Amino acid sequence: MTARTPTDAVRDIPEATVARLPVYLRALTALGDQGITTCSSEALATAAGVNSAKLRKDLSYLGSYGTRGVGYDVDYLRYQIAREIGVTQDWPVVIVGIGNLGHALANFSGFRSRGFRVVALLDADQALHEQQVAGIVVRPFDDLEQIVRENDVAIGVISVPAFAAQDVADRMVAAGISSILNFAPTVLSVPPGVDVRKVDLSIELQILAYHEQRKAHGEPV
Amino acid sequence: MTARTPTDAVRDIPEATVARLPVYLRALTALGDQGITTCSSEALATAAGVNSAKLRKDLSYLGSYGTRGVGYDVDYLRYQIAREIGVTQDWPVVIVGIGNLGHALANFSGFRSRGFRVVALLDADQALHEQQVAGIVVRPFDDLEQIVRENDVAIGVISVPAFAAQDVADRMVAAGISSILNFAPTVLSVPPGVDVRKVDLSIELQILAYHEQRKAHGEPV
DNA sequence: TAGATTGTTAATCGATTAACAATC
DNA sequence: TAGATTGTTAATCGATTAACAATC
Incomplete structure (x- = not known):
């Protein structure tokens, strides 16, 4: 070096x-x-x-x-x-929370071509384990550490309900993940050095509503 | 006044x-x-x-x-x-594109409490029509104009594949919608006065990847 | 050479931050 | 009154934009 x-x-x-x-x-x-x-x-x-x-x-x-x-x-x-x-090679990604949204994310076809590779789908719900989603078997959330270690995962996606998101984030950080994409509508607190980006439906709609409201009140565009 | x-x-x-x-x-x-x-x-x-x-x-x-x-x-x-x-009252919203993501959006429970009300789910695929998603019947995309008129819809959500998104946006605008939340990974062109916000999984992940790459190369945090 | 288009400069604009006077 | 905390000011920082010299 x-x-x-x-x-x-x-x-x-x-x-x-x-x-x-x-x-x-x-x-x-x-x-x-x-x-x-x-x-x-x-x-x-x-x-x-x-x-x-x-x-x-x-x-x-x-x-x-x-x-x-x-x-x-x-x-x-x-x-x-x-x-x-940094997407000339694929980044391994884990998705935690395989509800409706997790399903949609897992099925998203653009991962591979855009620099990412889903290495695992995790969910705390036993009923989902062993099921296949987008050709990948859903595994227990407790497998997180092992999966991160074996696949050198740096990026995690959180698509669990809001109440569970902070716990998932804590476990991800402890396991060595340092970039998180959070779909849960809640503020995550993470240590310095960990990046969090959030995607939030309500917030986006409310920003639109704010501008829409002003249009409706007769301002020129 | x-x-x-x-x-x-x-x-x-x-x-x-x-x-x-x-x-x-x-x-x-x-x-x-x-x-x-x-x-x-x-x-x-x-x-x-x-x-x-x-x-x-x-x-x-x-x-x-x-x-x-x-x-x-x-x-x-x-x-x-x-x-x-502007969310002391509910804004009527239509969702177009009831695939995996559209399902997840339709099932999102926070709409009502956060100032929004899903008045219709639309899809061009006949196979989906008459099916219920989140307790709402999926209707043909061609019902858009009527639904917008009858419900005074100002906000539309696009969750169709990228190739179809511009067409959907054009129809929405023509029908009188002036705020669009776009989940399709494509740039929409709309006339002045129409607001578009986009939610884009790949872009968010790539932004994380950029920072992750720099961390990996040994910069102090 | 003439036309086209980049890469850069400098001005402007908007967002953030720290500090503190106002005031409960 | 003394302590606490807001609302505002002013300085700083970062982003955008237009214009144009450099150069193909």
């Missing part, structure tokens, strides 16, 4: 940019699927739903992967972004 | 604050359920997972609903936030 010199220090990519890189990655994949091999920042920005100034600024944090006067090579830029995000 | 004077002009609440109001609402509900009637900004901030300076700043956009030296009345603040968001 070589020492890191100032020159190859990890570039500090702004969080807002990090959140958009996956969107660009998807847009590039879509363009590639259409047989498009080169695109301008304007075209890619449109496909990604942002403006081109923002796109170019975002890409500038990664390096100079375009050609002035020409644009970007779709496949090349796609690879560079995938490498920056 | 009285004219709006400069004094009662609609306050302009920053978008970042709007996105946190639902979190505060939920935290207040949880505190109330625990029998807590008064709380400080510090206590509420902890329950909501933010720092207290941000919480107080956020609340200041709504008005002065606390008491210096004392804190906030939980029920009173809860009501004021609910009123500001």
Whole structure:
């Protein structure tokens, strides 16, 4: 292992940019699927739903992967972004909580192509054990530690009811998971160094309702 | 209807604050359920997972609903936030696409208590019609316009595959829906005045992967 | 060379934070 | 009154945007 010199220090990519890189990655994949091999920042920005100034600024944090006067090579830029995000190889993922939502997540077909691989489905409910969901056998929640160890799992998905989510998170952290995607409508507390992102239906709907309410009261749009 | 004077002009609440109001609402509900009637900004901030300076700043956009030296009345603040968001009454919602995810959404029990009411489940697949999901009969997608008209629906949820999402969005907009929650992994284009929020599993996981990758390379946390 | 488009700069805008005066 | 806690100010930080020099 070589020492890191100032020159190859990890570039500090702004969080807002990090959140958009996956969107660009998807847009590039879509363009590639259409047989498009080169695109301008304007075209890619449109496909990604942002403006081109923002796109170019975002890409500038990664390096100079375009050609002035020409644009970007779709496949090349796609690879560079995938490498920056870290999805050129698959990340093993465990899903805990195989209710309606867990089912939907397990059946989500895009995992593999987008850099993830579901290595286990876990649920505390014995009635579910040995059942297959999306071709994977549901196992007891207590198998968590073993699965994390054997598969080097760093990312966990929580789709249990709110009351159980903190316990699941604690067990995940104890087992060595350091990134959690939480679908339970509750605030998780985790130690420093563990990342939590949440996906919350009610919150999204309420944000829409706020704006909808204002529209209804006659403001110009 | 009285004219709006400069004094009662609609306050302009920053978008970042709007996105946190639902979190505060939920935290207040949880505190109330625990029998807590008064709380400080510090206590509420902890329950909501933010720092207290941000919480107080956020609340200041709504008005002065606390008491210096004392804190906030939980029920009173809860009501004021609910009123500001616009969820003191229920918003009618339609869900289009009753696959795995649509099932999970339809079965989500928190709709009613959080300001929403599912008035219809729609799917283009005839095989699903007349089936009941979460006690609601699945109807043909072509019933959309009628349902929106009869129930005054302003908010639509899209849980169809990516390739069908733009069509669904177009039909929703044409029918008069002006707020869309999109679970399909695709960029929707909609006319000005229509709000779209997206929930995207792959994007969330990729954001986690980016940070996870950096942790793995030995940066201090 | 002329036209096109990137990558970067600098200005602007919005969000966060700490500190504290106001006030219960 | 003394202690506690809000609501607001002002400084800082980060994100967005437009414009354009660099360069294919």
